[in-house]
Amino acid sequence: MTANGWDERYRGEEYVFGKEPNAFLKQEAHRFEPGGNVLAVADGEGRNGVFLASLGLAVHAIDASSVALEKSAKLARDSGVEIELELADLSDWSWPDAQYDYVVAIFIQFADPAGRARLFEGMQRAVKPGGLVLLHGYRPEQVDLGTGGPPQREHMYTRSLLLEAFSDFEIVSLKEYDAEIHEGQGHHGLSALIDLIARRPAGDP
Numbered sequence: 001m002t003a004n005g006w007d008e009r010y011r012g013e014e015y016v017f018g019k020e021p022n023a024f025l026k027q028e029a030h031r032f033e034p035g036g037n038v039l040a041v042a043d044g045e046g047r048n049g050v051f052l053a054s055l056g057l058a059v060h061a062i063d064a065s066s067v068a069l070e071k072s073a074k075l076a077r078d079s080g081v082e083i084e085l086e087l088a089d090l091s092d093w094s095w096p097d098a099q100y101d102y103v104v105a106i107f108i109q110f111a112d113p114a115g116r117a118r119l120f121e122g123m124q125r126a127v128k129p130g131g132l133v134l135l136h137g138y139r140p141e142q143v144d145l146g147t148g149g150p151p152q153r154e155h156m157y158t159r160s161l162l163l164e165a166f167s168d169f170e171i172v173s174l175k176e177y178d179a180e181i182h183e184g185q186g187h188h189g190l191s192a193l194i195d196l197i198a199r200r201p202a203g204d205p
């Protein structure tokens with residue numbers, strides 16, 4: 001879907017993926033040290049970025065939809081936190097080197113395999129040595145379940161795909177499971193999920 005397509009989907013008062021943080025992120029909240037900084041990749045309407053800010057993190061949230069970012073700014077105001085918002089297309093964004101303690105990417109399966117490889121490379125570059133990447137998304141089985149996410153099977157993640165893509169990182173956790181999720185109207189019902197938490201080696205130059 002294009003940025004305009006996302007703008008259309010996000011238009012209106014309702015938060016398409018809800019205002020509550022993603023369950024995986026909430027469950028892993030203990031991993032975040034207050035005072036650290038985090039890049040929220042394709043953060044949409046801000047439910048996850050705002051949650052991370054509420055944990056005492058400095059949040060830099062990026063998304064290609066201006067409508068999403070307006071809603072994210074409102075959610076941050078209403079929640080009494082600040083987040084830095086940037087309107088950008090991540091397919092041609094200049095990923096910084098070793099800038100963030102954490103990189104969080106929740107349901108960023110808009111990218112085809114080539115685009116996904118560039119996204120993962122950028123995320124790995126942007127996190128500091130010793131820092132964590134937290135990635136959450138769907139497995140290929142999700143396409144048959146049809147309860148959220150794009151219809152393209154090749155956009156989904158498998159265990160072997162993530163192990164290969166993050167082979168230079170320490171795998172802290174990699175879990176595949178099915179769960180009922182209810183995140184606004186966007187993600188609703190039994191879902192085929194996969195989570196990765198990976199650490200950039202501390203001595204990485």
Ligand SMILES: C[S@@+](CC[C@H](N)C(=O)[O-])C[C@H]1O[C@@H](n2cnc3c(N)ncnc32)[C@H](O)[C@@H]1O
Nearest residue numbers: 006017042043044063064065089090106107110
């Ligand atoms: C499924 S939504 C997930 C949003 C958010 N991470 C969440 O979990 O609520 C996917 C997001 O990717 C954004 N997106 C799609 N293509 C993008 C691109 N090329 N660059 C940046 N963001 C993009 C969309 O605007 C949308 O907000």
